[in-house]
Amino acid sequence: MTGVRKRPSKTRLDAVHAGVKGALQALPVLGGVASELFAAVIAPPLARRQAEWMQDIARRVADLETRHGVKLEDLRENDEFVDVLLEATRVALTTSKVEKREALANAVVNTALPSPIDDALRHMFLRYIDELTVPHIRLLRLFADESSASIGIPFALQQAPLGAIYGLIEEKLPELRGRRTFYQLLWRDLRNRGLVTAENLADVDIDQAFLPRRASDLGEQFLKFISSPPWQAMP
Numbered sequence: 092m093t094g095v096r097k098r099p100s101k102t103r104l105d106a107v108h109a110g111v112k113g114a115l116q117a118l119p120v121l122g123g124v125a126s127e128l129f130a131a132v133i134a135p136p137l138a139r140r141q142a143e144w145m146q147d148i149a150r151r152v153a154d155l156e157t158r159h160g161v162k163l164e165d166l167r168e169n170d171e172f173v174d175v176l177l178e179a180t181r182v183a184l185t186t187s188k189v190e191k192r193e194a195l196a197n198a199v200v201n202t203a204l205p206s207p208i209d210d211a212l213r214h215m216f217l218r219y220i221d222e223l224t225v226p227h228i229r230l231l232r233l234f235a236d237e238s239s240a241s242i243g244i245p246f247a248l249q250q251a252p253l254g255a256i257y258g259l260i261e262e263k264l265p266e267l268r269g270r271r272t273f274y275q276l277l278w279r280d281l282r283n284r285g286l287v288t289a290e291n292l293a294d295v296d297i298d299q300a301f302l303p304r305r306a307s308d309l310g311e312q313f314l315k316f317i318s319s320p321p322w323q324a325m326p
Contacts, residue, residue: 144184145180152203161203161204176202183196185221191225195220197320201315227280230260230278231281231313233260234305234306275291286309286310286313
């Protein structure tokens, strides 16, 4: 733990904005046009995202204090929390995907709570949120431990052992219908990061109305890290 950090006079985002705009203005011919384009097209949504993100984090931090007794002063002195908040903020400002921003906000909250996940693993998971797409995360959730119970596999799929897993994915994730090559690539990405256990989707069998767990222990930890803690779902 370190003491309270001195608050910078300008945010890192402000510094980046000023630096990029200054560099564009220095371009010999298109500098002025490019600079105005940045100010007119990039700056407004960036400012909006920043405001929305910080409001969301402020609300969640207030929940931490109200529901879990976490003090703001403690968070301010918690270097691991500050590091995760800064990294999550950087990633949140680069995406418009609601599910990814929700995952990042949950990661910030979970960092403030007691957890077996160490600092290195937290930052690896933040990198995964940045690199993976929403379909990656949805596919992983489908094969997570909590999905091992009955998931209502249609009878027709139960009777089609060859390719049944593909039918199941397209039944549960309609946005992937007719895109088998695409979600096979999604699976490969998950496998390369150690988040699932089967080498290929073709190796995954379904047993009647049950889907066996194929998220790895690391995958389960990742999903827990990016999900709302149970207490946060309280009314």
